[in-house]
Amino acid sequence: ETGVTQTPRHLVMGMTNKKSLKCEQHLGHNAMYWYKQSAKKPLELMFVYNFKEQTENNSVPSRFSPECPNSSHLFLHLHTLQPEDSALYLCASSHNRGVYEQYFGPGTRLTVT
Amino acid sequence: TQLLEQSPQFLSIQEGENLTVYCNSSSVFSSLQWYRQEPGEGPVLLVTVVTGGEVKKLKRLTFQFGDARKDSSLHITAAQPGDTGLYLCAGESGAGSYQLTFGKGTKLSVIP
Numbered sequence: 001e002t003g004v005t006q007t008p009r010h011l012v013m014g015m016t017n018k019k020s021l022k023c024e025q026h027l028g029h030n031a032m033y034w035y036k037q038s039a040k041k042p043l044e045l046m047f048v049y050n051f052k053e054q055t056e057n058n059s060v061p062s063r064f065s066p067e068c069p070n071s072s073h074l075f076l077h078l079h080t081l082q083p084e085d086s087a088l089y090l091c092a093s094s095h096n097r098g099v100y101e102q103y104f105g106p107g108t109r110l111t112v113t
Numbered sequence: 114t115q116l117l118e119q120s121p122q123f124l125s126i127q128e129g130e131n132l133t134v135y136c137n138s139s140s141v142f143s144s145l146q147w148y149r150q151e152p153g154e155g156p157v158l159l160v161t162v163v164t165g166g167e168v169k170k171l172k173r174l175t176f177q178f179g180d181a182r183k184d185s186s187l188h189i190t191a192a193q194p195g196d197t198g199l200y201l202c203a204g205e206s207g208a209g210s211y212q213l214t215f216g217k218g219t220k221l222s223v224i225p
Contacts (some may be wrong), residue, residue: 004155031211042117043156043201043215056212090155099144099163100205102213104155 003027004105006091012111015081021108023074023091029103030096032074034066037088037107049074050096081112115140117204119216127224129191134219136202137184142214143207145178145185150199150218192223 004025013019025032034046048056049068063085065077074091088109092102118137126132136145144163148156160169162178162185169176173196175188189196199220203213 006155033211040217042217043203045212048211050211056210088153092155094211096211099161100211100213101146101158101161102203103158104148107153107155109153 004091004093004103006089006105006108008108009106010109010111012113013078013081014113015083017081018077018079020078021076021089021091021110023076023105025072025074025091025093025103025105027093027103029093030071031094031100032068032071033092033094033102034074034076035090035092035104037090043090046076078110081110083112086110086112115142115204115206115214117202117214117216119200119202119219121219122217123220123222125222125224126192128193131188131190132192132221133186133188134200134221135184135186136216138204138214139183140204140206140214141182142204143182144205145182146203146205146213147176147185147187148201148203150201151197156199156201189221192221194223194225197221197223 036044047066067075088107090107091105094100094102147159150156165180165182167178173190199218201218203215
């Protein structure tokens, strides 16, 4: 398996559910990212991890909880979401020096009902 | 806050036509990346430009980084239906942050 993978690809959850999104990269990168992509908005960076340490948290509500157990895996734990959280959630990875070319996974299409 | 403005927002052209899309900012970027995203998929990196005035070619796609490293353009020659997608530019500030600033994208439709 190559590149950046994400599971599940589609997720429908109620506002009281708890679910997790998973991301895995096979590129030997040390930095990993979570983005939210909504219609008519630019990609919104949510979290950045470098060598498993969180380096960026762009004022994301606490109902989104990231976890990075190692440089290859990244999780986004979801609980008590709102309908406006419905979006495409993208994971990306990059080297942590030089030019930060980011490689994206296919995304998880999340619908909150 | 750094912003990247992309234009046009939407573009619909016939197969075989040429087109140019633009990515502009008032801020200087240490590098700029172009991605193409298809519906329901993640963005795919096309190219990275680093040097002011740099021109890179990828088959029928030509990318240029402005001399002042504040803007970039993507020119497609003889567009094909497979070029359809959302084209995103993203700038790296180079200030030690991992963050990329993304534009809203240009949605291109190439009609057979």
